[in-house]
Amino acid sequence: MKTTAEKVTVYTSRAINNQAWFAMFNELWQSRELIWRLMIRDFSVRYRQSIFGYLWAVLPQIVTVAIFTFLSRHRVFDMGETALPYVIHALWSISVWQLFSSCLVGCTNSLVNAGSLVTKINFPKEALVIAAVGQGVVDFLIRLLPVIIVFIWFGFTPSWHAIAIPLVLLAIILMAVGVGFFMAIINLVLRDAGNAISMLLTFGMFLAPILYPPPVREPFDVVNYLNPFSPLLITTQDLLAGQGIEFSTPLIATLALSVILFFVGWRVFHITMPRVAERA
Numbered sequence: 604m605k606t607t608a609e610k611v612t613v614y615t616s617r618a619i620n621n622q623a624w625f626a627m628f629n630e631l632w633q634s635r636e637l638i639w640r641l642m643i644r645d646f647s648v649r650y651r652q653s654i655f656g657y658l659w660a661v662l663p664q665i666v667t668v669a670i671f672t673f674l675s676r677h678r679v680f681d682m683g684e685t686a687l688p689y690v691i692h693a694l695w696s697i698s699v700w701q702l703f704s705s706c707l708v709g710c711t712n713s714l715v716n717a718g719s720l721v722t723k724i725n726f727p728k729e730a731l732v733i734a735a736v737g738q739g740v741v742d743f744l745i746r747l748l749p750v751i752i753v754f755i756w757f758g759f760t761p762s763w764h765a766i767a768i769p770l771v772l773l774a775i776i777l778m779a780v781g782v783g784f785f786m787a788i789i790n791l792v793l794r795d796a797g798n799a800i801s802m803l804l805t806f807g808m809f810l811a812p813i814l815y816p817p818p819v820r821e822p823f824d825v826v827n828y829l830n831p832f833s834p835l836l837i838t839t840q841d842l843l844a845g846q847g848i849e850f851s852t853p854l855i856a857t858l859a860l861s862v863i864l865f866f867v868g869w870r871v872f873h874i875t876m877p878r879v880a881e882r883a
Contacts (some may be wrong), residue, residue: 626865627729627873634730641730642737645709661746664701668693671814685816686844688757691750696813698746700835703775704804705739710783711800713792721791728876731867734774734786736780743772762845771838774861778831788879811836811851831857 646762672690684808685692713735714721714728723729742768754761790796811833812818818827832852 630727641734702743706779709735711786764842777865778861781868784868
């Protein structure tokens with residue numbers, strides 16, 4: 604049995620934690636206009652003085668899918684059977700992957716790109732990390748245009764189950780931001796972290812069923828299960844194909860992981876950032 608003093612200590616600790624979370628949410632809410640302005644700034648800076656402009660958001664996607672479609676049709680690689688027509692499968696999947704990777708890279712580099720804002724101006728630095736998500740989301744919306752064109756070309760009509768896709772995409776964004784909170788701090792101290800995460804994401808694209816169907820043979824299926832991005836991606840593919848959501852253990856675990864990563868990452872970032880900013 605706990606003594607009265609121990610109970611008081613527990614209740615006090617809970618009250619302090621609840622107040623800290625309330626303060627964090629309040630600060631973030633008060634920074635909503637700043638986050639919006641940072642998103643607009645990042646978007647305008649990226650495409651300023653660019654010849655191809657918005658095409659840069661879709662060119663890598665189209666070129667990659669075109670190459671792998673060519674290799675698949677000429678039997679250079681056996682991609683296997685997919686629930687969706689292969690071009691749709693690859694184009695949609697790589698768009699979802701680029702949403703995750705763009706958000707993660709943007710969050711990782713958010714503090715470094717902010718320069719003196721981190722040390723000279725007093726505001727919630729979480730705003731910089733969350734604002735970095737805006738570019739990835741806008742790019743994803745732009746990439747939907749060639750996806751829709753391919754849908755029309757193949758006469759493909761997404762299933763009504765596709766209305767649940769935004770919820771899965773939200774989980775993907777939460778996962779990217781959660782990891783991004785940690786990586787932003789690390790990248791502020793060790794600038795190599797930004798380059799490392801970009802390189803890992805390049806290889807990571809081939810560890811998820813993006814350009815091929817979900818593997819069913821060992822040991823390749825193990826990689827699919829261990830990759831937390833894969834269940835979310837496969838769920839979006841199934842929803843497009845009309846198979847609905849199958850709440851398997853990997854999917855439930857990944858959804859829970861996305862939420863936990865976001866809140867734990869946010870909390871660690873909030874506590875650590877004041878100390879790290881002094882040394883930046």
